[in-house]
Amino acid sequence: MGVWSASLFDALDESDLLRKDGEKWSVAGDGVLSSWVADMDFPTAPVVRKALRRRIEGDLGYPAWFDQSDGGPLGGVFAGRMLRRFGTAVDETHVRMFTDINQAMLATLQVATRPGDAVLLHTPACPPFIDVIEKTGRQPLTVPLQANDTGWEFDPDLMERAVASRSPGRCRVLFVVNPHNPTGRVFRRDELEHLAELALRHDMLVISDEVHADLTYPGYRHIPFVSLSDEIAARTVTLTSGSKAFNLSGVRCAVAHVGPKTVRSALDERHGLMFGQVSVLGVEALKAAWAQGDGWLDDVTRVLDRNRRRVAERLPDGLRYRLPEATFLAWLDCRGLGLPDPDPMPYFRDEAKVLLFSGPAFGAAGNGFVRLNFATSGPLLDEKLARMGAASRRRQ
Incomplete structure (x- = not known):
């Protein structure tokens, strides 16, 4: 292992977690x-904690990067990464x-589309994404991923029919989540190329959420959407942050790499008070994570790799x-339990004392599912799975 050993990641104190106020x-x-x-x-990566302490002891005044036309303080760090x-x-x-990712998505939709325009995306979909689309007056155009023996796939014909269901030119955006949340799929090059061809043929802007890219497991490869071609890069907005790979959701800092010049100019015209500004602490945290945190991230990924397999080995019948x-994230199909409610979350909360994310919150494609976060210690994960196993046996 690099920065820490697996035993240190497994040394979480349950009582300390229960006292957390997040x-x-x-x-x-x-x-x-x-x-x-x-x-x-x-716990937060040591390099991030060190960077935050250094900034707190330094200048907490107005930052000097209000104008981001040169990429701001994170442009070079992002490009290097x-x-x-x-x-x-x-x-x-x-x-x-x-x-955050949601604010970047909202701002992009506001400047690049009109109310009533459709946004094409796969389901199950993380709830805030649908919320952002609907609250900006745009229409989510959802296409479910299909489960097969090897994993999750999307049906190109379904996507074509979905776009055709709208009046010409009104499906303005293809929203791609890769790696996909909640299924954990890493799309192959041929799949991404199909999506790119669809976007080009229908003249769609592409918004690509790649926030989980750093958490791709051995044997799989994350392919940034912008890498497919120069033509695609010129119409793609890539969204990412350190919120998942470095556990920095609370520092409120994300980046958008905005390929289309017209979208970039429109965002710059409205920058500042309209869309808010990130904090100097958020910038320092993300800069340190991306520039110096790879050793910590490699250790975490090895523990998570072990944990995803642990779920498979100990998953209840x-x-x-x-x-x-x-x-x-583990996307668990609970339909075999025969629960009367399409949402298994309340059953496991009440009967197993394990709080999971509601599957139906991800849309109709999530009926009968829950999402389990396995980014925890081995002993705590074992306890959660044991509780869920006991609750599952009571249904049989």
């Missing part, structure tokens, strides 16, 4: 183990900063699970 643990309830929202239980980890060269001056190719 969303993940504070809403769990007495005696309930939390595995719902996508925060890891692991894309080249180092994914072999993709990008223009650092195309980077713009936002507080009656539940189905396809090993995720990325992310720290």
Whole structure:
């Protein structure tokens, strides 16, 4: 192992987690183990803590990067990371900063589309994405992923029919989540090329959420959407942050690499008070994570790789699970339990004292499913699975 050993990641104190005041643990309830929202239980990377302490002891005044036309303080760091980890060269001056992925998506939709325009995306879909689309007056055009013996796939014909169902030119955006949340799929090059061809043929802007890219497991390869061709790069907005790989959801800092010049200019015209600004602490945390945190990340990924297999080995009877190719999220099919409610979450919360994410919250494609976050210690994961196993046996 690199920075830490697996034993250190497994040395989490349950009582300390229960005292946390963040969303993940504070809403769990007495005696309930939390595995719902996508925060890891692991402590923050040492390089990030060091960077934050240094900034706190320094200048906390107004930052000097209000104008981001040169990419701002994260442009070069992002470009360097894309080249180092994914072999993709990008223009650092195309980077713009936002507080999170959802805000970046919202801002892009506002400047690049009109109310009533459709956004094509796969389901199950992370709930905030549908929320952003609908609250901006745009229409989610959903196409379900299909389960097969090897994992999850999308049906190209269904996507074609979905686009054709709208009046010409009104499906304006293809929204890609890769690696996919909640299924954990890492799309292959041929799949991405089909999506790219669809976007080109229908003149769609592409918004590509790649926030889980750093958490891709051995044997799989994340391919940035912008790397497919120069033509695709010129119409793609790539969204990412350190919220998942480095557990930095609360620092509120994300980036958008904005390929289309018209979208970039429109965002710059409205930058500042309209879309808000990231904090200096958020920038320092993300800069340190991306520039110096790879050793910590490699250690975490090895522990998560072990944990995803642990779920497969110890999953209760009656539940189905396809090993995720990325992310720290297990998408569990609970339909074999015969629960009367399409949402298994309340059953496991009440009967197993394990809080999972509701499957139906991801759309109709999530009926009968729950999402389990396995970014925790081995002993805690074992306890959660044991509780779920006991509750499952009571249904049989």
